[in-house]
Amino acid sequence: MSLLCMCTVVAAQEQPDSSDLFFRHLQLNEVVVTGLAGDTKLKNTPTPISVVRPSDLAGRASTNIIQALAAEPGLSAITTGAGIAKPVIRGLGFNRVVVVNDGIRQEGQQWGDEHGIELDGAAVHSVEILKGPASLMYGSDALAGVLIFRGTPVAPMGKVQGHVSAEYQSNNNLFTYSLLAGGNHNGWVWHARFSDKYAQAYRNSINGRVYNSGFRERAASGMFGKNASWGYSRLKFSYYHLTPGIIEGGHEGSLTSMPGLPFQHVRHYKVVSDNTLRLGEGNLKAIVGWQQNRRQEFEESATECGLDLKLNTIHYDIRYQMEFPADWKAAWGVGGMFQLNKNLGEEYLIPDYRLFDAGVFATASKQWREWTFSGGVRMDFRRLHSFALAGRFEDFSRSFPGFSASIGAVRPLGEHFTVRANIARGFRAPNLSELASNGEHEGTLRYELGNKDLRPEYSLQGDLGLDFESKYVSVHGAFFLSRVSNYIFAVKNGAVSDEGLPVYAFVSGLARLRGGELVLDVHPIHSLHLSSAFSCVFANERGGEALPLIPAPRLFSEIKYEFTHGGQTFNNAFLALNLDWNMAQNRFYSIDGTETATPAYALIGASAGTDVVIKGKTRFSIYLIGSNLTDKAYMPHLSRLKEAGVYNMGRNVSVKISIPI
Numbered sequence: 001m002s003l004l005c006m007c008t009v010v011a012a013q014e015q016p017d018s019s020d021l022f023f024r025h026l027q028l029n030e031v032v033v034t035g036l037a038g039d040t041k042l043k044n045t046p047t048p049i050s051v052v053r054p055s056d057l058a059g060r061a062s063t064n065i066i067q068a069l070a071a072e073p074g075l076s077a078i079t080t081g082a083g084i085a086k087p088v089i090r091g092l093g094f095n096r097v098v099v100v101n102d103g104i105r106q107e108g109q110q111w112g113d114e115h116g117i118e119l120d121g122a123a124v125h126s127v128e129i130l131k132g133p134a135s136l137m138y139g140s141d142a143l144a145g146v147l148i149f150r151g152t153p154v155a156p157m158g159k160v161q162g163h164v165s166a167e168y169q170s171n172n173n174l175f176t177y178s179l180l181a182g183g184n185h186n187g188w189v190w191h192a193r194f195s196d197k198y199a200q201a202y203r204n205s206i207n208g209r210v211y212n213s214g215f216r217e218r219a220a221s222g223m224f225g226k227n228a229s230w231g232y233s234r235l236k237f238s239y240y241h242l243t244p245g246i247i248e249g250g251h252e253g254s255l256t257s258m259p260g261l262p263f264q265h266v267r268h269y270k271v272v273s274d275n276t277l278r279l280g281e282g283n284l285k286a287i288v289g290w291q292q293n294r295r296q297e298f299e300e301s302a303t304e305c306g307l308d309l310k311l312n313t314i315h316y317d318i319r320y321q322m323e324f325p326a327d328w329k330a331a332w333g334v335g336g337m338f339q340l341n342k343n344l345g346e347e348y349l350i351p352d353y354r355l356f357d358a359g360v361f362a363t364a365s366k367q368w369r370e371w372t373f374s375g376g377v378r379m380d381f382r383r384l385h386s387f388a389l390a391g392r393f394e395d396f397s398r399s400f401p402g403f404s405a406s407i408g409a410v411r412p413l414g415e416h417f418t419v420r421a422n423i424a425r426g427f428r429a430p431n432l433s434e435l436a437s438n439g440e441h442e443g444t445l446r447y448e449l450g451n452k453d454l455r456p457e458y459s460l461q462g463d464l465g466l467d468f469e470s471k472y473v474s475v476h477g478a479f480f481l482s483r484v485s486n487y488i489f490a491v492k493n494g495a496v497s498d499e500g501l502p503v504y505a506f507v508s509g510l511a512r513l514r515g516g517e518l519v520l521d522v523h524p525i526h527s528l529h530l531s532s533a534f535s536c537v538f539a540n541e542r543g544g545e546a547l548p549l550i551p552a553p554r555l556f557s558e559i560k561y562e563f564t565h566g567g568q569t570f571n572n573a574f575l576a577l578n579l580d581w582n583m584a585q586n587r588f589y590s591i592d593g594t595e596t597a598t599p600a601y602a603l604i605g606a607s608a609g610t611d612v613v614i615k616g617k618t619r620f621s622i623y624l625i626g627s628n629l630t631d632k633a634y635m636p637h638l639s640r641l642k643e644a645g646v647y648n649m650g651r652n653v654s655v656k657i658s659i660p661i
Contacts, residue, residue, distance in 0.1 A: 012616070022127075031127050032203060034148055036137065036363040036374045036406070037329040038283075038321040044365075044372045046408025046422040047134075047463055048074070048478040048517070052127040059576070059607050061167075061625040061654035063199060065121035069147070073517035073533040074131050074478075076551040080640045082172060082202045082649055083215035083244040084116035088638065089131055090480065091513055091537035091550045092144030095431050096457075100133070101149045102236045102272045105138065107313040107339065108293035111433040113444045113640055117270035118240045118293065119149065120219035122165060122178035122195040126150045127387050132480060133426025136378045136405035139335060143426040143459050143484070152191050153185040154227070162661035171652035173257075174199035174318045181661075184227075189234070192222040198257035201245075204650035206633045207239075212245030212253030212260055219507035230278040231283065234538040237440065240268040246297070248445065249644030265305070282322030285333075289315045296345070308345030314338045334360050336380075341432070345388065349439040349448065351393035353432050356383045359402075375407035382429045386436050386452075393436055400456050402427035408463075418467040426459040434488050440499055444640065447497035448490065449505045457508075459484045472524055479516035485551045487511035487541075489548055492592040512541040527565075532557040538587065548595050552585035552637050564610075571618065573610035577579070585637040601634035603627070609656075623656040 031042045031051050042049060050072050062068035066085035070077040077085040078093055087097050098108040099117055108118045127149055134142035155161050160183035167176050175198060182191025197217040201209045218241045225234030244266075245259025255258035272289035291313050296305040319333025336358035343352055363376030380402040388395040408422030437450040461482035468475040488508045495503040515537035522530040536553035540546050560576040567573065580603040588595040609623035631651040635642045 027112075034130070035365065036376055037331045037365040040329075040365065043418065043605070044374075044410055046372075046374060046410050046420045046465075047406075047424070048131040048465055048480075050074070050129040050131070052129065054125055056123065057121075057126075058621070058623060058656065059574075059609060060627065061169060061607075061627050061652060061656075062121075063115065063169070063172075065119050065124055065149075066117055068121065068125060069129070071556060072129060072131075073519055073535040073556070075129060076638055078113065078115075078638045079636065079648070080114045080548065080638060081210065081244070081247050081646075082174075082199060083213070083217075084114055084122075084244070086110070086113075086116060087147055088549070088551065089129070089145040090482075090515060091146075091539050091547070093549065095141045096144040096428055098138045098142040099149070100138070100146060100148045102151065102238065102270065102289065103274045103287045104270075104272055104289040104291075104315040104317070105141075105337075107311065107337070108266075108268055108292060109295055109309060109311060111431045112441070114246070115295070116242070116244075116266075118236070118242070118266060120193070120195050120217075120221060120240060122176070123151055123193055123219070123221055123238075123290075124149050125152055131478070132422070133404070133406070133461050134426040134463040135380070135402070135426040135428070136361060136363065136376050136406045136424065139378070139380050139404075140357065140382055140400070140402060140429045142429055143428040143457060151221075152180060152182065152193065152223075154189045155182045155186075157184050159184055163659070164661065165656070165658045167654060167656045169199070169652055169654045172199045173648050174203035175474075176217075178507065184269075187227040188225075189227055189620075190222070190224045192655060193220065195219045200257050201255040202649045204633055204647040205631050206647045207561050209255050209643075210646055211251055211255060212247050212263070214254060214257045214259050215242065215244040216257050217242045225274075225328055229278075231278050233273075233275045234623050236270075236272040236274060238268075238270045240266075242266040247646060249641065249646050257470050261302060262297060262299040263302075267294040268292070271534065281319070281324070282320055282325075284320050284590050285318070287317045291315070297347075299347075304345040305345050307349060308343065309350075310342045310344055312340050328364065329366075330362070330364040332360075332362040334358065344491070346369070346611075347439065348390055348392060349441055350432050350437050350450075351389045352387040353436075354385045354387075355432075357381070361404075370411055372410045373408070376405070378404040380427060381403070384429070384432065384435075386432060396436075396452055398435065398452070400429035402429065402456060402458075416468055418465075418469075420463075420465040420467075422463045424459075424461055424463075426457075426461065428457040428459075430454040430456065430488055431472075437506075440501060445501060445644070447499070447501045447503045449493075449503060451506045451508075454488055454506065454508055455486045457484055457486050457488060467576070472522065474521040476519040477516065478518075480514065482513040484511040484513070487547070489589075491548070491589065491594045494592050511539060511547055512542070513537060513539040513547075515533070527562045529558070529560045529562075531560070540587075545591065546587040546589055548589035549638055550585070550587065551600060553583040555579075555581045557581075557582075567613065569613055571611040573620075575608045576606065578605045578607075582634075583637065588637070596642075598635060598637040601632055603632055603634070604629045618660060620660075621656075621658040623654075625654040625656070627652045627654070 131346040163180040178195040221238035234298035246262040270291040317335040339355040359380040361378035361577040365374035558578040563573040584600040
C-alpha cells in the first residue's frame with residue numbers, strides 16, 4: 001500500500017466542508033481528518049488514524065465494504081460467508097467499534113455475531129479509521145475506535161454530473177452496479193444514487209459450493225441542501241435492504257442469489273439533517289438523525305418470520321468549534337441518542353427495551369513551538385430499561401454513568417522524524433444482549449444467556465507512534481498497551497439447550513491487550529513502490545487465558561508499478577502483486593472448547609488498472625483484480641463458519657468499470 005494520499009478540501013461557497021473531499025497527489029500527512037477540536041491535519045493527530053483513499057477501494061475486490069477495509073493494518077473482520085462482515089480494530093469488535101455514516105453513528109443491532117454493517121459500499125468515497133479509545137468524541141461504544149465513512153462529494157459549482165459503475169466476480173458470479181447523478185446550481189446541491197448487488201453461493205476447493213451463502217443487496221440514497229456564506233444545510237436519506245442466507249454447513253439451502261431457508265431480511269432506513277452555521281468566530285454544527293433497523297429471520301417458512309426486531313434510533317450531536325489567538329482551537333457540545341426496540345415475531349432472543357443516552361464534552365488543541373497538544377474530557381449517562389416479555393424476560397432498569405478523557409502530543413524531530421504519544425480513557429456500557437439475552441440465536445447456531453449484573457467496561461490505553469519520511473523511504477510505527485476492566489465476552493458454559501444447541505453465557509473480567517502496526521514503503525524510483533504492513537494483537541485475561549476472537553499476526557506485502565502519470569490515452573495505469581500472510585493463531589480461548597487453534601495461511605493476489613483518456617477527458621476506468629490465485633483452502637480465526645468446517649472463498653477474479661458522465 002502506497003503511503004501517498006490524494007486529498008484537498010473543496011469550499012462550499014466560502015464555508016469549508018470536511019465532507020467534500022476530492023483526492024489528488026499530496027503527502028498523506030497533509031490530509032484533513034477528524035480531530036478532537038475540529039478538522040485537523042493528519043500529521044498533527046497524536047492518535048493513530050488511517051485514511052483509505054478512493055483509489056485504494058477501487059483496487060480491491062470484496063463482497064462488502066468491511067471486507068475491503070480489512071486489508072488495512074490493525075483492522076480485521078468477523079465474517080459470516082461472503083455477505084456479512086463486522087469490523088474489528090486491534091482485536092476489539094461488536095459494540096466496541098462505532099461506525100459513523102452520514103455524520104451519525106450507525107445503529108442496527110450490531111451486538112450480533114452475524115449482523116453486518118448496513119452500508120452501500122458504492123456510496124463510500126473514502127474512510128477514516130481511528131484506532132484506540134474515541135469515547136471522548138463519540139461516547140459509549142467507541143472503546144476500540146471509529147470508522148468514519150465519507151460519502152459522495154458535492155458537485156463543483158455550476159456542474160451537473162453523473163457516474164456509472166459495475167463489477168463482476170467469477171467465484172460466486174457476483175454482479176453489482178451503481179448509478180449516481182448530482183449537481184450544484186448557485187449553491188443548491190443535490191445527488192441521488194441507486195445500487196444493486198446479487199451473488200450466488202461461493203465455492204472453495206474443500207466444500208465446493210457453500211449452500212445458502214448467496215445474497216441480494218439493494219440500496220438507495222440521496223441528498224439535498226444549500227451551501228452559502230453562512231454555512232451549509234443538508235438533508236440526507238438512505239435505504240438499505242440485504243437478504244443473506246444463513247449458512248449451517250450442510251448440503252441444504254440454495255446455490256443462487258435468492259437464499260433458501262433459513263435466511264434473513266435486513267432493512268435499514270435513515271434520514272439525517274446535517275447543518276453548519278458560521279457563528280461569531282467559530283462554527284456551530286448540529287446533526288439530528290433518525291434511523292430504523294428491521295431485522296427478520298425466516299427459519300421454517302419463507303413468508304412467516306420467527307425472529308423480528310424493530311429498532312428506532314434518534315441521534316443528536318450539537319457542538320461549537322472555534323479558533324482562538326495564540327494557536328488555540330476548542331470544541332464543546334452535547335450528543336446522544338434515544339432508542340426503542342420492539343419484538344414483532346414469535347421467537348425471542350432479547351426483550352423489548354428503551355434506551356436514553358446523553359453526553360457533554362469539551363476538547364482543545366494548542367500549537368506551541370514545534371509541539372501540538374490536544375485533549376479533553378467527557379461525561380456520559382446511559383439509562384436502559386428492559387421490559388418483561390413472554391415469561392422469559394424480566395422487567396429491570398440499569399443506569400451507566402461514564403467518564404472519558406484523553407491527552408496527547410505530537411512533535412517533529414528534525415527533518416524526517418515525527419513522534420506522537422497519547423493516553424486515553426474509554427467507556428462502554430453493556431448492551432442489552434449482554435445483559436438480558438435468553439434464547440436461540442439462529443444465525444450463530446447457539447443459545448445465549450445474558451447477565452444483568454454486568455458493569456461498564458473502562459479502558460486505559462497508551463499509544464506511541466514514530467514516523468520517518470524521506471524521498472525514497474517511509475516508515476510508520478504505532479504501538480499500544482491497553483487495560484480493559486470488566487471486559488465482557490461470551491463463552492460456552494458446558495450446557496446444551498432443549499434444541500440441542502451449545503449454551504453461551506456472558507461473563508466479564510480484566511483484559512490486557514498490546515500490539516501495534518508497522519508500515520514500510522520503499523520507492524527507489526518514482527513509479528515503483530515496495531510496501532509491507534505488519535500488525536499484531538496479543539490479548540489475555542488477568543489469569544493468563546487468551547481472549548476469544550483475537551486476530552492472528554498478519555503481514556501484507558505488495559509490489560506496485562505505476563506505468564504512466566498524465567498519459568494521453570492511458571493514465572494512472574498500474575500493475576501490482578501482493579502476498580497476504582496470516583500467521584498461526586495458537587493463542588485462543590480454550591475453556592469448554594469455545595475456540596480452537598487456527599493454522600497459518602498465505603494468499604497471493606494481483607491487480608491492474610488504468611484510466612482511459614480520450615480528447616483530454618477520462619472516459620472510463622477499468623480494473624482487473626485476482627484474489628487467492630492459488631485457490632488456497634483457508635479459515636481465518638475470526639470466521640464464524642470455522643466451527644462448522646466451512647472454508648472461505650477460493651480463487652476469485654474481479655472486473656470493475658467506472659464511467660463518469
